[in-house]
Amino acid sequence: MSTSQIAFLKGHGTENDFVIVPDPGNAIDLPAAAVARLCDRRAGIGGDGVLHVVRSAAHPEARTMAAEAEWFMDYRNADGTIAEMCGNGVRVFAHYLLRAGLVEEGDLAVATRGGVKQVHIAEDGSITVSMGRRLLPEEQVTVTVDGRSWPARNVNMGNPHAVAFVEDLAHAGDLYAAPEFAPAAVYPDGVNIEFVVDRGPRHVAMRVHERGSGETRSCGTGACAVAVAAARRDGADPALTGSPVTYTVDLPGGTLVITEHPDGAIEMTGPAVIVAEGFIDPLWLETVIG
Ligand SMILES: N[C@@H](CCC[C@H](N)C(=O)O)C(=O)O
Numbered sequence: 062m063s064t065s066q067i068a069f070l071k072g073h074g075t076e077n078d079f080v081i082v083p084d085p086g087n088a089i090d091l092p093a094a095a096v097a098r099l100c101d102r103r104a105g106i107g108g109d110g111v112l113h114v115v116r117s118a119a120h121p122e123a124r125t126m127a128a129e130a131e132w133f134m135d136y137r138n139a140d141g142t143i144a145e146m147c148g149n150g151v152r153v154f155a156h157y158l159l160r161a162g163l164v165e166e167g168d169l170a171v172a173t174r175g176g177v178k179q180v181h182i183a184e185d186g187s188i189t190v191s192m193g194r195r196l197l198p199e200e201q202v203t204v205t206v207d208g209r210s211w212p213a214r215n216v217n218m219g220n221p222h223a224v225a226f227v228e229d230l231a232h233a234g235d236l237y238a239a240p241e242f243a244p245a246a247v248y249p250d251g252v253n254i255e256f257v258v259d260r261g262p263r264h265v266a267m268r269v270h271e272r273g274s275g276e277t278r279s280c281g282t283g284a285c286a287v288a289v290a291a292a293r294r295d296g297a298d299p300a301l302t303g304s305p306v307t308y309t310v311d312l313p314g315g316t317l318v319i320t321e322h323p324d325g326a327i328e329m330t331g332p333a334v335i336v337a338e339g340f341i342d343p344l345w346l347e348t349v350i351g
Pocket of ligand 1: 274
């Protein structure tokens with residue numbers, strides 16, 4: 062990371078919060094240690110992750126998507142690891158682009174490591190993301206917390222998820238540590254784990270332990286994985302019924318609405334908020350990166 066002044070913003074989507082680092086030319090090197098310090102809630106700015114805003118043409122991982130999507134969401138988890146996709150992050154990313162005058166309200170495409178996502182920014186500020194299609198690998202997975210185990214559904218939303226239906230969200234415990242899962246070979250790169258209870262017809266509530274970030278107040282890809290798993294459990298597979306299925310998913314930080322279409326395409330709608338902007342102190346950064 063360079064030590065000249067670096068602008069940042071802070072934002073969140075249903076309280077899944079991010080440090081936004083605008084860097085159109087990809088001039089800022091963001092080593093994992095710097096990301097972890099930026100996300101540190103006491104020694105840094107604080108966040109569940111970093112949204113590095115880069116022009117696709119300027120980033121080696123996004124160049125091939127540049128013709129379709131001008132902007133690349135270079136997403137990092139709070140511990141500095143890289144993830145394929147962040148559902149809440151994409152909404153906040155799009156909201157930032159609009160606020161910065163880099164895009165207009167309506168439709169835009171955002172490049173991510175999980176492919177190009179189509180985003181719609183509505184007049185009321187809500188944002189809908191076409192999350193693409195999910196994969197439902199067949200492996201049987203078990204999730205364990207404090208000696209209690211549940212079968213979990215393996216859902217891939219570009220990033221990996223294990224969805225466990227539980228009797229009580231409190232059974233997930235304090236989630237300070239990552240829940241155990243087995244077999245380990247199903248998720249060689251780690252996994253995001255969702256715990257789900259029913260709230261009503263097509264209405265669920267969840268908690269999540271995110272790979273690389275710990276328990277967060279919301280996870281967009283996690284909410285999509287939960288809606289898919291709930292639809293299968295409820296016998297409401299849109300591919301079989303021919304009709305879209307919508308679930309309302311309550312999270313500790315807010316509510317997301319997820320629709321799965323008969324062709325497998327999934328849409329997520331929710332809010333995005335920018336709360337602050339400023340500059341990272343170059344002297345502090347020097348101490349971070351040594
Ligand atoms: N909070 C995100 C997911 C971020 C990535 C995840 N922790 C992973 O490592 O896959 C969301 O809103 O989807």
